[in-house]
Amino acid sequence: MKSREITWQAGGQQGEGLESLGEILASALNHLGYELYGFRQFSSRIKGGHTNYKLRIAAKAVGTIHKSCDLLIALDKDTMQNEALNIQEQGIILVDSILAQDYSGQARCVAIPFKDIAQKHGSQLQKNIAALGCTVAVLGLTEEDLEETLRKKFIAKGAEVVAENVAVLKAGIEYIKTEVPSLLGVLPLPELKHKEQHLFILGNEAMGFGALSAGAKFMAAYPITPASEVMEYMVKKARKLGGQMLQVEDEIAACTMATGAAYGGARAFTATSGPGLSLMSETIGLAAMTETPLVIVHSQRGGPSTGLPTKHEQSDVFAALYNTHGDTAKIVLSPSTIEEGFYDTFEAFNLAEEYQCPVIVLADLQLSLGKQTMLIPEYDKMEIRRGNIVEASSLPPIKAPEYFPRYSVAQTDGISGRIIPGTPNGICLGTGLEHDESGRPTEAKDMRIKQTEKRLQKMKTFLANYKKALAVDAPYSEADALVIGMTSTRSCIAEVVEILRQEGKKINHVQVRLLLPFPAKELEQYIRQAKKIIVVEHNATAQLAGLIRMHIEQCPHLENILQYDGDIMYTEQLLASCKEVL
Amino acid sequence: MKSREITWQAGGQQGEGLESLGEILASALNHLGYELYGFRQFSSRIKGGHTNYKLRIAAKAVGTIHKSCDLLIALDKDTMQNEALNIQEQGIILVDSILAQDYSGQARCVAIPFKDIAQKHGSQLQKNIAALGCTVAVLGLTEEDLEETLRKKFIAKGAEVVAENVAVLKAGIEYIKTEVPSLLGVLPLPELKHKEQHLFILGNEAMGFGALSAGAKFMAAYPITPASEVMEYMVKKARKLGGQMLQVEDEIAACTMATGAAYGGARAFTATSGPGLSLMSETIGLAAMTETPLVIVHSQRGGPSTGLPTKHEQSDVFAALYNTHGDTAKIVLSPSTIEEGFYDTFEAFNLAEEYQCPVIVLADLQLSLGKQTMLIPEYDKMEIRRGNIVEASSLPPIKAPEYFPRYSVAQTDGISGRIIPGTPNGICLGTGLEHDESGRPTEAKDMRIKQTEKRLQKMKTFLANYKKALAVDAPYSEADALVIGMTSTRSCIAEVVEILRQEGKKINHVQVRLLLPFPAKELEQYIRQAKKIIVVEHNATAQLAGLIRMHIEQCPHLENILQYDGDIMYTEQLLASCKEVL
Amino acid sequence: MAVLQDFKNNVKPNWCPGCGDYAVQMALQKAVVQLGMEPHELALVCGIGCSGRFSGYIYAYGMHTTHGRALPFAQGLKLANPKLNVIACGGDGDGMAIGLGHTFHAIRRNINITYVLMDNHVYGLTKGQTSPRSDLGFKTKTTPTGNIETPVSTLEMALAAGATFIGQGFSLQLQELTDLLVAAVRHPGFSLVNVFSPCVTFNKVNTYEWFKDKLVDVKDIGGYDAGDKGAVLNHVLEHEGLLTGLLYENLTKPSYEKISGLAKNNQMQSVKKLAPDVFSELLEDFY
C-alpha cells in the first residue's frame, strides 16, 4: 500500500492544537486534489488526555485509517508509548525534543524542538504549526501549498496572526532543510492521475448538509457525543434559510418537537446517540402510530448506559430497530460511507414523507466523526419527493362533523393521503391510540386489524421499491466466502476483501444499508452463493448476525467477527481474523 | 366440555356493578371449592361503555375463558347484540326486562326485571345482586352458599347494608323459583372430586404478592393500565412491613428510584406497561452496566404508542429484550400462568441478586387482569437467595485510596462480589461508564473487553443453571407438530393440543418462559422432533418466531398463528387455525 | 364566520356525566368562535388522560399525543406552521407530573401557543390515583392512608418559570372561562390557562362545591395588579392558589418567534430543493 499513499499521524494532549494541525494539513491537501480520510481519537475529558489524529493521503478514494502510519508527529508520552509502536518500519517519527526518547522501534525517530521553533517566530502555542512545517518538508510540499489555507484559517483573527503562523510554518520547513536535510521530501505524496474537486467533510456535517439539502428546516436536539456536530451545523445554517435549530430540555422534547413540526408540514428531525435514543423510544412509537414523517439521525457509541461516549461501537442495532413497544412500522437506514451519510439522510426525508413513518439514519461514531474527501453531491440527483400530501385544491368542501379519511385503509400499498394541518376542508384527527380512518380512537377489532396491516403494508411496499438496501461487491456466483458488514466498516472490509482476492480467494462483500425492514430476500441470494458467511460487526452480541438469522429460514452457519474494545477496525486485524475463519 | 364445567357471563355498562357481581359469585364458588377463571373485558373509559365479565367454573384447574358461555346475564344492548351470539345452543340468557328482546338465537332467553327485584328489597343500584340471586338459582346453589361472602363484602358498610343485599339476593332466587321454575338448577355445577383450598387471585396481585413474599419492600411506580394493580396491592401491604410504595412523577423516576433502592440493598421494583417500558429503557441500561438488581414487572397491552390500553397483546417482546442501547446483559422471564406469575416474580428478585442484573417479568394483559384459583404457594419452596453479597464481617480493613474490587473480572462465572453501600471496608464506585474492577471509569481496551465479557458471561452462567426456561408438554419424540407459545396463551394452547391429541394427532406443546437469554438449545431439541412448528402469538410481526429463528441455526419453517385484534385467544379459534396449518 | 356548530364533531365524549371537562370543551368552542377562527385554522394538541381526549371532541385539527408530551409537540407544530392557532390541553398529571419539565421549559421559551390544563387534583383516566395537585391527606388508590407529598403550586411554578400569561378558570364559570381563553389565545406568547375541572368520579373532596366555596375572583380583590409579579405571587400565596381570572400578564417579554427572527422569516413549510446559489454557498464550508 505504501507506495500509493501516505498515512500521517499526530498525537499529543487534548488542547495542544492537534485538531487544527490536522485540519490545516488536510484542507491544503484537499485543495491540491488528494483523496483524504481523517480520524481523531479522543477521550471523554475536556482538556488534557491523549488525543491523536490520523490522516490518510491517497490518489484514490479511501474510507478509513490504518493502524500504522508513515509519518508520526509525537507531542506527548502516550504517543511514544502507544502510537509509535504501530509505525511502519520505514516510517519516520518527529518527536518533541522535550520528551525523553526511549524509543526502541525500527522507525527513524528524530527529535525536533517544536516549541522553540514556534516561540522564535510566534508563541509556543504554535508548536502545532511548527510541526505542520516539518510535515510539509518531509512530504515534499512547499510553503506555497499551505499559505492560502493558513490565511483562510486565521484571517478572522487579523493579518498579523496570519503572518505569524506563516512564519512559524516556514521556520518548521526551514528546520528540516537545515538541520535534518535527509528528511526533506523523503515521504513523497502519491502521484495524482486526475484532479477533481472534492469536499472534505465530517460525517456529521455530511448528514446535516444532507438534511438541509432535503429541505429540513426544523431541528430540535439535545447535545450528545458523537452527534452534536449535526445540531451545531444546523444552527449555523438553518436560520438564514428560514428555519430553526432548537436546543431543548431533553431528548424526549427534542424528538417530540420534531414530530410536532413534521406533523405541521415542515421537514423536521433530531440527532442523538445511545442514551438519547433510549429516551426517544416512546415518541418514535407515536410517530409510527400517527404516521408522521419523523427523521432521527442516530450515531452509535460504546454502550450500554453512558458506556464509552467517545468510542466507536455498533451495538445499538437492536435498539434502533426495536426500542419502541408494540408492532412499530418504521425504517432504519444505515449508511456505510460519508457520502451515503449525505444521500441517505437526504433520502430519509423523502422516505419519511412517502411512507409516512419515522426513519432512523443509523450511523456510528466512525461515520459521524470521520472526515473524508467526497465528490460534490450531484445537484440534479437531489430530488425532493413528498409523497401523498393532499393539497387544499384537490379537496371537496366538507363541514363538521365530516372528517377527511386521513388513515384510509382503501389503498393496497398502505399509503393514505396526508393532510398538513391548516389545510381547508381537510380536517382529521390523529392519536397514539388505535383509530379509525379519520383518526378517531376505536377499539373495533376489524379496524384494529386493518390499521395494523395498513401500517405494516407500507413497509412491504417500501421494501419492494427500495433499490439501495445493499451495497454489493459480489462478482462470484460461487464464492469462497461472503463478508457482511454494516455502517462504517465498509472501507475496511473492502480493503481486506481486495487483499484476499489478490491472494486468489473468491470473496464477495455485501454491506447492509437497510436494517428495517430487513432486505432478507436480496441478501439471501448472496448467502446461498457462498461457502462461508462472515459477519463483521462492532458489538459483543452479534446483532447483525442475529438479524440475518431472524429473517432467513434455514440460515446457514454465520461466522462472527466481533470487536468491542471501542476502537475502530483496522485492515491488518480484520485481515487476520478473516484468514482465521477462512 | 359442557358437562364438566360452566361458563357464566354478565355484560352491561361500566359502572353497573358487574365487576362486584362477578367478584361475589366467584368468591363464594371459591369457598365451595370450585376451580375458577375470571376475565373482564372493558374499554378505555371510566363510566359507561360496555363491559363484560366471564367466569369459568370447573372441577379441575382452568386458565382462560372460552368465547361461548352457558349462562349469560345481559344488562345492556351491547351484550345482547354481541355476547348473546356466542352462547351455547343449550345456554340460557337472563336479560334485563327493560331491554328490547330482539334476540333470535337458539338459546333460551328469559326477561327478568332485575331492577324491580332490587328496588323492592333495596335500591335499584343493587340490580347486580338481583342478577346474582337469579344466577344462584339457575346454578342450583342456595342463599347459604352466598351469604357469608356477601357479609364479608359489605360488612364495612354496616350490618344494614349486608341485610339489604342478602334480601335482594333472596328475592332474585325467589323470582326464579316462582316465576321461571323451569330454570331452577337447570345448569348444575360440576361435581367436585376433592375439595382443596385455593386462592382466587388477580394476576397483578399474584405478581405483587410474589414480590412481597420475596422480601421486596420498595416499589416506585407510575399508574398505567394494565399494571396499576401491582402498585395498588403494594401500597396496601408494604408500609406495615416496613416498606414503601411511592407513586412518583414518571416512569423514568420510578425505574431510577427502584434502581437506587436496589443499589442500596433493598429488594426494589417497579411495574409498568407499553409506554412506561419505553421510558425506562435508559435506566435499564444503567442497572445492567452497574450490575444492580432491578426488577421490572411489565404487562403488555395493545401497541404501538398508546395503542389499545385496555386490550390484550404480546407485541412488546422485542422492546422488553432490546429497548436499551448497547449490549445489555439482562434477564427476561415470561410467566405463562398466574401461578407462574407469583413464582417468577418471586424468583426474579433472586435472579436479579444472584446475577446482579435487571430482570424483567414480562406479563401481558390477560395474565395481569385474569383472576384464577391457585393453590396456596408452598411456603417451604419460597427460598430467598441473595447471591454474592459481601458482608462487612468478611472484609479486611481498607483505607483510602484503596477500593473494593466490586467489578472483579477474576471469576469465570462472571459474578463478582456485591457490596451494599454503607458497609465498612467495602468502598467502591459505580458508573454507567465502562469501568475498571473498582468501578472507576476507564477507556482501556483490555478492561473494556473483560468487563463486557464479564457481564455477558453472567447470562451464560444463568442460562446453564436455569431450570424453568420452558414449560414442556411434549410426549412425542416424533411429533406431527410442535406448538410454541408464550405468556398467557398457555391454557388456550393446552386445551387445543388436548383436543387435537384426542383426534389422534401427535402434538407437542412448549411454552417459552424465558425470553432472554434465549433457551435456544433446549427449545431446538423439541423443534427437531416435530414435522411442523406452529408459533402462536398475539402480535402482527411474529416476534417470538423471529426470536426463535434468530437463535437457531438452520431453523426450519415456522408457521405463525398471529392475533392482533386486541382480544384474547379462544380455544375455538385457535383450534381452527391450527387445523388449517396442520 | 364560523359558528359554534362548526366546531362540533358529534362524537360523544367518553367522559363521565358531570365531568368538569365538558364545560372546558364548551368554553373553548365558544372562545374560538368569538375569536373568529375557522375550524381548519385550529389545532388541538393533547396529552393522555381523560382531559387528553379533548382533541377528539372538537371539530378542528387534533392530535392526541403521549402522556406529558403535548407541549413539546405543540411547540414544534406551531413553529412549523405559524399561521395555525395551536392550543395544547392536558390534565394535572400530564402537565405537572410526567410533563412538568416540558411545562416549565415551554413557559420560559414563550412560543405563541395556549396551554389549557384541566386540573382535577387526581388521575382520572387511570381510575383514581394521587396527582401532584392532590391535597395533602387526599385518599386514593395509591395513597389509601392519605397523600403525603405537598401539592405542586401550578401558579408559583409558572411565575418562577417566567410565564407571560397566567389565567385560572373554573368549569362552573363558563362565561369567565370563555373570556379567559379568548384573552389567552390573543396573548402574543405562551399562555397558561389552568382550569379547575372537577372529577366527579374519583375526587369526592375537591368537588364543584368545594371550589365554589374557595375560589376568589381577582376582580374582587381591590387593587389587584396583574402586571406586578411580586404582588401576584403574594396573592397566590395568600389564597393558596385558589384564584380565578387573568392572574398575570407580561407584555414586555417578546415571544420566541419575535426574538428568534422566525416571526419575520419562517420558511419551514416550504420544502423545496435548495436554490443552486444557496447550495453552492453551503458547499464553500467544505473546501
Add this chain to the structure above:
Amino acid sequence: MAVLQDFKNNVKPNWCPGCGDYAVQMALQKAVVQLGMEPHELALVCGIGCSGRFSGYIYAYGMHTTHGRALPFAQGLKLANPKLNVIACGGDGDGMAIGLGHTFHAIRRNINITYVLMDNHVYGLTKGQTSPRSDLGFKTKTTPTGNIETPVSTLEMALAAGATFIGQGFSLQLQELTDLLVAAVRHPGFSLVNVFSPCVTFNKVNTYEWFKDKLVDVKDIGGYDAGDKGAVLNHVLEHEGLLTGLLYENLTKPSYEKISGLAKNNQMQSVKKLAPDVFSELLEDFY
C-alpha cells in the same frame, strides 16, 4: 474520626485546570470531615456532566448514574438505606434541563438528602452548549448568535417547589461553601445547595470575576430573614438570584421519612422470608 485524607482517592480529576468544581470537591470533603462522617457512611450520587464525575473523585461510595437522574436514584437509595448520608451532585444541564421535573418533585417530596448543583451556566462535558442557566445573549456552539431563552431561575423554582432548604455558594468562597454544605447535610429534609462553579473553558462571560463582582452575601443584607418565603423571594428577584449563603430554611415541614412513618419503621434492608403469620395474613385477601 476521619480526616480529610480519608476522603481522597488519588484519582486525578479530568476537569480542566481552574475548573470551579475542584473547590466544590474540596469543600465537600471538608464538610463531611467536619460532620464526623466516615467514608463508608457517605454515598455520592451523580448525574452526567463534568460535575457528574464528582463521585469518582472522593473516597466514599459513589454512583455515577445517567444524565438528569441523580435525584431519583439518590432518593431510592436513601429510602432503602436511611443510615447512609446521601448527597446528589450534578450540573445545571443535568438538574435544570433534562432533570428539571425530577428536581422539582424531589424538592417537594422532601426526602432527607442533599443536592449539590454545580452551576456554570453552560454544558461543560459536551464542549460548550447553552444551558438553561445561560444568560440571554450568551454565545455558544448551539446559540452562535446568542441565547434567546430566558434562563431558569433555580431559586424561584426551588421556592415554588416548596423547598425546605436553599443555599447558594461560590467556588471562590471555600469556607462559606463548606459551612453551607455542613448546614445542608444537617437539615432534616431535602437541601439544595446551588454552587456557582465557573467553567473556565467554555464560559468566558460568567467567570470567577463576574461572579465575584455580582454576588451578594445574604449576611450583608440587613434584616434578611431566611424563614420568610415571601421576603426571600423578593430578595431573589431584586438580586436576580445572585445571592450567597443560607437563603431559605423551613423547619416546620416534616421530611418524607417522618410523614410516611419510615423514620420509625424502615425495614427495607432486611430481605427475609415473610414470617409464617404474616404470610398467612396476606393470604387472607385472596380467599
